Amino acid sequence: MRNRTLLLALLTALVLGIGAIPATANEQGLPPGSRAVVRYTEYGIPHILARDFPGLGYGSGFAAAKDNICTLADVYLSVRGERSRFLGAEAKPDGGLTGAKSNVDSDAFFRSLDATGAVHRMLAAPPPYGPRAEVRELVRGYVQGYNKYLSAGLISDPRCAGKPWVRPITEFDVYRHVYAITAGGTDSFADAMVNARPGPEAKRGNVLASVRGSNANRDRGSNAIAIGRAGSAPGRSSVLLGNPHYPWHGSQRFWQNQLTIPGKFDVTGASLLGFPLVQIGHNADFAWSHTVSTSANFSLFENPTVPGDPRSYLVNGKPERMRATRVTVPVREGKPISKTVYRTRYGPVVTAMPDGTALPWGSTAYSVHDVNAANMRALNTWFGLDIARNTKGVAQALRATQGSPWVNTIASDSQGHALYSDAQASPNVTDADVARCGTVLGKQLYAATGTAVLDGARADCGPATDPEAVQPGLLGPSKQPRLSRPDFVTNSNDSAWLTNPARPLTDYPRTMGDIGTQRSLRTQEGILTAQRRIAGTDGLPGKGFTEANMRELLFRDTSRAAVLAGRETARLCAELEPGTPACSALSTWDGRFSLQSKGSLLFQRFFLKVAELGSPWLVPFDPGHPVTTPNTLNTGDPGVRKAFRDAVAELRAAGLALDTPLAAGQYVVRNGERIPVHGGPHALGVLDVITPQWDPKRGNTEVVHGSSFIQSVEFTARGPRASTLLTYSQSADPSSPHYADQTRLFSAGKWVRDRFTAAEIASAPGLQTTVLR
Structure with a gap:
């Protein structure tokens, strides 16, 4: 493997006209004639240096393609609508880009978007609608760098080497x-x-349950904790934990990198593959992360159709013809397949919710209004975050662009501030709008989930313009929740209400999230982690946060569910499985999902089933005590007892002892190497979220999504100091030396030293530097 890697590096240098330079040279600048310099520190992390934004994009595109060419090529195949042509119509596409279940439907979706011209119109518009000049230069350079790597013909990943769909x-x-x-x-x-x-007329499905279910089971989440000066240990002005929970495979993998134009632009962190900007990370003055928000990003409209003409609908009593967009998809197996997308003035017509719940098209047609369907401002938002200098600058970038899609922003800065903001692209739907225009279904749905169903028969119920908003149909930033604190703010994918329990947020419309409702166990764990460390009651030395003890607390892998239900579970075990080693393990278990924890795997399988029961607690939720209720597991509940028996049966069927350590039943396999994985699922209230894939014959043998790019950053008088970890490693290429190296670190509970300054980069052991000419 090592010889193959060295050979590829040599061939790359010969074919591309690039050259290796000594590790100690050119730390501060670029050699004459170069477009970019890529300095690789430990674990293959690229630090990209250029004179200008086109050069920076060039280095980014080249380095990203070198690490993940097959994943990126698959993305571009998808967005061009060409999967069916090369891979077959019925094959399943990457679920990270659409909810389509077949290639032909994915292709038809993207081709229909192209046919509307929406992306072209957004690109033709000036900022803030269209990308700012620096962003356009980054994208231009990125494309050139990607294509330069592709032209070398050095792809080693067997998934796509030599495949005709890998194109410029x-x-x-x-x-x-x-x-x-x-x-x-x-x-x-x-x-x-x-x-x-x-x-034909059919019964509408249970849309309320559908939205609730999809919100509960989304495959993207995160934790973030920002600590201000009052919550930091002496000598630190602030500390930040960023811990996004994203897919471990496919298009939504993160890729770590640093982007530097000396004296002008310098930011480090991670971005989703294909984005030539840092999306979460830090610069010299502040650090930030994102968490998936509870804000409803789309609304539904009920449109009464014209009797005898279901492709026309009534607005203010007058018929309007739906716009039909017909697209044709080339198919590998035979004749092209044509499909038609219909749109009302509010958005595309749909006949089901994302989970398949029926929305029949008969006397009524449903259409979706998605405010992000006109959002090309997101790149401007991330550029604004990359260059911000404090949390005030963060808030200003979010307000000015309103391009943040479906995420909260949590940040801390060198001045000692901690910020939570849910300024993003949200629909301008207020409580008053729903009272005036909501349908019967819409009012129920809005109260329960924040998603509105509005009366499409009335023109005055269409998307309203907020004078503060940069785009028609958006909610103004002043109506969105925001909190700045000297101690801490945190979010774990619940609404803004308990960002900090000392200052509950309540002044925002239901579309942004709920208020006064039960928090997830993970939210409880995040709040308690912050409170106990600041008070010094968590068993660690001293009071207040450092980036080191933030790392230690995350990898404690403490389960809030185990704290609340562990003793009752041990007693239940003694009753249902008397005398077995499992009961002894549960009675002495420390409630952590560390690799050697005995009893944790049985508890995981048990509590995942309990969490589906709705309310398995004897003490119900109390809004006056939202961090400590509900509690006390009801072991007399027949559903709870069945859940335990089923969990026992699952482990035995998988050939696992009931007291087996977590490492024996939760792992991934990379190039034949079995790597144990610590952490636990969201429902168990573990901050280090790992969503495993259960194999009935072997246990948890793969990770679907969970902790991905993790960063712990502190600011001191000498600048930022940080540790990072990309849990699934930099490259998805099995032949890369960086295919599983950080995954091994994650398994061992170790981190990577963040190298931000030129001196830190130059001192990296084994530094490799490549000049792109």
């Missing part, structure tokens, strides 16, 4: 990809859009 890209491909990521509401309806047809 255009700038439009990059913008298509950005659009696919930001427009998460529309994308999730892809199947329901391209297959929407009027039919």
